[in-house]
Amino acid sequence: MLSRPRIQPYAQYLMGASTAMITTTVAVVDPARITVAYVVGAGVILAACIAMWFVWRDKPTRGTVWVCIVPLVSIIACAPLRSSAIDLLPVTGMLVIFPIAWLAFAFPPIVTAAGVVVAGLLPLAASPAVPAGLSEWVSLATVPALLGMFAIGSRFVATDLGRQRKSARKAKHRLAEALESSNRTDAALRQLLDTSPDAIVLFGEDGAVLVANAPARDLSRRAGIAISLDQNGRTSVYEEDRVTPIVLGPYLRDVILSGELAEARRVWVGDPGDQVALRFIARPISLDSEPIGVLVVAQDVTELVEAVDVRDRFLDTVGHELRTPLTVILGNAELAVAGAMPEHRDRWETIHRAAERLQHTVELMLATGRAEVAPGSPSCNVRAVVDRAVAEATDEDHGVAVTVAGAPADARIAARDLQSIVAELLRNARQASPPGGPVSVTITGEPGAVMIAVADAGAGMSAAERRQAFERFYRTARSRRSADQGLGLGLSLARGLARAHGGDVRLLAGAEQGTTAVVRLPSADSPVSDAPLDPATTVP
Template identity: 30%
Template sequence: MDSTQLALLALLLGAIIGVGASLLTLIALRARERAAREASEAVPAGITAVLDAMDDPAAVVDTSGQVIAISPTAPWLGIEKDAPLEHTGLRDLVRAARGGTTETANLRLLRGGMSSESRLVAARATRVSERYILLLVRDLSEQERLEQMRHDFIANTSHELKTPVGAVTLLAEAIELAADDPAQVRAFTARLSAEADRLGRLTGRIMNLSRLQAAEELTSVGDVAIDEVVASAVEAHLVQADSAGVELARGGDRGLYVRGDAQILKEAIGNLVANAIAYSPRGSRVGVGVRTNGGVVEIAVTDQGIGIAEADQQRVFERFYRADQARSRRTGGSGLGLSIVKHAVSRHGGEIRLWSQPDRGSTFTVRLPLAEAPVIDSPVKKKKKRKPAVAGAQAVKKGRE
């Protein structure tokens, strides 16, 4: 057999192999389509329509754990159609329901995608045919958050309010007993006023913290000028700084904006400035600096105070935690300021960082997503509109002269 015949034979064999491969591929595709069609047809009538109308995550799963149909919100928990069920807890629930019983369980699941947030859910698996199981998932995270908020509020009030309330009661009794001694009455009255002020501040802070915990999202969102936030926080504490002999200074970038609630951000930065002044020695400086860093606005409040020990740095954002108990009592600190700041920054999609060394001071840095500066109408048009009025006024003035 010569070379030409060998070449023709090779071409023929190649063509046969190519046709065979194509046929096998076509057969496999047809088989897959047929299996999918059969699976779709085997799903009990009406379930697909019900899934499409559901707000909660739900899916029809076969006995092997393969997802056959899903509701529109199912991908929120990482449940994808024509893919295996990923969550171990849900797989175990489906496996338990294969015997024909309805199985329920409360599970903590991670959201789909890159999110590391876990959600508390109530899952229910019911067998609806020989091959398929209906899986229903209801998010309980909002109920859990509200219950935690209620528990925290009760703990907050019982933990802290009892001290000033008890002091007010004792001082009122002391004033009654010292009714014949004007000097003692004046002394007790001054202390009573101080305790009442402390009680008012503490109540206000507890309410602020509860308000921040009351909703997952901000209710009033707009373009917030960082210049305005920092200026407000600094100006509000000038008297405190002057009384403490502490210099307040600000610097850094200007003209930056974020999206959020201006009042909440002013209170948060104001709390950091107030803390910095309270823990700084006389003659020192507290600085507020602003800069951008990779699409993030950083607002740093730096003091030259006593600093925070490394063991306390992870706990200073807990409610009612005080790194320096003695100083907190002297300054009237409630231990809520940093907790309020943390919740406020978190509501704006940001984070707060802490650097501190004992006897060298501390720096609290609030990091928020940078937003584009809002477009402001040019004042040129307004000036043009006012020109005739100004000219008329000048003419009247000239005529009077």
Template identity: 30%
Template sequence: MTNQLQAGGFFRDESAEYSFFAGRMDAFFGGLGARGLVVMSQLPLTVTVALVVVAAGIFSPATLADERFRLALLAHSAIFAACVAIPWERLPAGAFIAIPVLDCFTIGFTRQAGGPDFNILSLMLVFPVIWLSSGRQRARVVLAILVTVLSTVIPAAVFGSEPTRGSMIRTIFLPLVLSAIAVSAHIVSGILHRQRKALLKKDQALAETLAESLDRQRLLDAVLGAVGVGVWVVDPEGNNVLTNRAIRADPRLAGLADGDTGTCVLQSDRATPVPPRMLPVARVTRGDVFTDELLWTGEGQEQRAYSVGAHVIRSRDGVRSGGVITFVDVTALITALAAKDNFVGTVSHELRTPLTSILGYLELVLDEPGHEAIETELRVMHRNATHLLGLVNDLIAVASEQVDLSLQEADLARLLADVVDSTFPQAADRGLELVLEAEQPLATHMDPARMRQVVGNLLSNAIKYSPGGGRITVNAHRTGTDLVCSITDPGVGMSAEDQEQAFKKFFRSARSRATAIPGAGLGLPVSRAIIEGHGGSLSLTSAPDEGTTATFILPAC
């Protein structure tokens, strides 16, 4: 019956229905042609008739010997032969309907020729009825009901059988039952067709989505293969999900991605091993997000420097589903920066010796009488040479990243007062009010000369970057075991990007360059180096056009 239903739909006039049942036939019968589908649809009835012949030969030889019964069986054979011989592909789509119609009449004659003992053969009408009514056209349901009635009436009339109570019941109730079956088959066929259309739409949408996904995958593969940045994707447990060509081509990074415990990963000092819990993959599995962290791999001359960043991957519902770790080889950049620092340090050392000599001779000249006429010029020379020597010393400190300190116990509050007093005239010339708010005393171990340099640098920046006047506040107080000093100005402020770059050597913001504010970009790096040499920290808080607050923290005595 299933085959009949499928074959019945295969030859419909509607192209959508044709495609639907063609798809089902392809799935079940491996792409049989139209002839094979008709044969398969007819085969259940033909097999049933063959079983009837066997049963008749065993249990009712007289019926099998009846000429009319044999002619009916011959008609069944002829119909099956027609199914096999006729090229259905060349005929109109609805031509196959003739087969189930002929089946109905042949079943009627077979049942009539077999007599009362073979009335059960009427059940075989189910096969052609389902075949006919499985189409979406309602006319086929009517046709199925009509041929059912005619298959009951016409054979009786042809054989001249007298109407009996049994034949009348069969004539009335058999069409009713088969009509219900026909309607049910028609409804089921419609439901299957609608489901098939929905599935086809979903299949098409899935195919399009898959094609887009494959295109994106190819694009991603091309991008990951083209960039020189190493990309490593891990799952929530830190297992390797994806590595690009840059990772696989670098033995050090490949070993790290493969979980090689022998891979040596060092901190930025190139000597201290990174603890296992601080390795990039361990951190990203904890949900850490970081950028531009410097790590070294390898040993000796084979060491390579990488700028490492990590980003967390989250699913649609916000659950962490893994992470992406990026490695940028910055060995050449680090080497170039080191060479630059070495050059700056060497040149600065070479400049400091003659500058010191110049200052010494200038002081001798100023101490000797007889130069009163050019004393003003000499003092200008001395002041500029002193400024230049200070700049050279700053260059040396920046290049070496170390500051020589002579620590002693001193009062930070008094030092701040002295520097504020000496800076007051400079602030007044710019229309700025300079206010000191400091607790007394603030004892700490420090290098007074270096701390004067730090406070002087910070106050100088506050004055230079506050062209509109206002108040500069210096506040210092004790917090637990620390001394906290902040210098707040009402100046032009800094953007977030500038704040990230502020402590880099020679950095100057675009605004300071555009407004010709003097400076070499060394004050903040040197100040941070000095503060960190004291065991403290220096930070900035700022916003454009809202001023800046520079804060340093020192350990208290």
């Protein structure tokens, strides 16, 4: 048992109050019953109440079994009260219930048994004669028996309460540990979020701000946007032209929950002349299809946008500076080939092919750097474009053996862009295949899409090489060893163009050997959807 129930004075105080009530009644009804012994007994009970006040004030926590003296003495002090007033007030015999309950509740069983025995012998204090018959013995034994059962019941209650208190203490300890762990985790998470360069804000189901890291607060101050889903429209947020304001109103939460801002979007934040570019998403957080919050993540891409602007200006300048002399070289090379003597024709044709190859490299660099697609939803006949690309590839290299299979199908992509994709894949397949090796192009259709598979007969690529093949300027070890021409931009351009039109390009291991490049494009009759963001091939 715990020590605190032993030192609490409530049972003794109740006994003292009951003694005062009985004494008052006896004094009014029959004052002669207030004898010296009665006064001593009542005084002992009152003194025990005062003693318990001091014990409770000090609140000892160890070695408190000695406190059992108080209820035991109180039981003995009940003897003169019982002798004087039991016939006048039978309730006087119930005074011992308070110390018995206290002993059963807070002290060892042996102490409780002693209290029950003492209380059971109290009737002998009024009549010390030995009981003469069975009825007197039964009457005498009934009192301690009832008190014993009362003590046992109190003990069971005390034991159960003790178990519940122990369980509650363990639960409290576990909750305290969980709370401390949660606080530590929360502090670590907040530190982690504050070190993130991205602005992160998490709103609860009721729109309250649960998390807002330091970058989010900085952007909020700069843009004049309160970190809230309830906006008043007076903000410094602009469209990509940097001058058209974006109005944020009280309907912002509904817009986010509708999924309208679930895809990355770029805006400019801040007053004109001092703006930063943000790429942000705002998505609802759901549990069992029910929205329970909103997450907003914004990334500062100002440096990246400025770098893209610098790159574009550089590409414009380099493109102009390279195209002009190349046009002159190609034109004069064509004239030289047309009028050259037979013994010099091969040299001029070599120069012409080298100039064409250089022109293609320049155009590839410029196209890969931008990967922009004209607006609209053009379509073309895939088989016709593939046949044209194969014919041009055959003209460039008469040793290639290309076979085309598949019925005509229309895809939603510009013919020029599709021809660029197929030409790059054919060029890679021709370089990977052995001299005169077969290259196959297969066109197939499926619901809502057109598939173009270009398979070579080369040595094939490893899984790691297939994963890295779409990175700009990446070339396999075999290509570097064999000194194949190219900058490692063809596949990057092909995937960028395909994704810009809602498609994609993948590399698969061949059935027996080689590598198969699979182009998937939306069919002309499929619904139009936004092109996925590809940070490797699109301007942010």
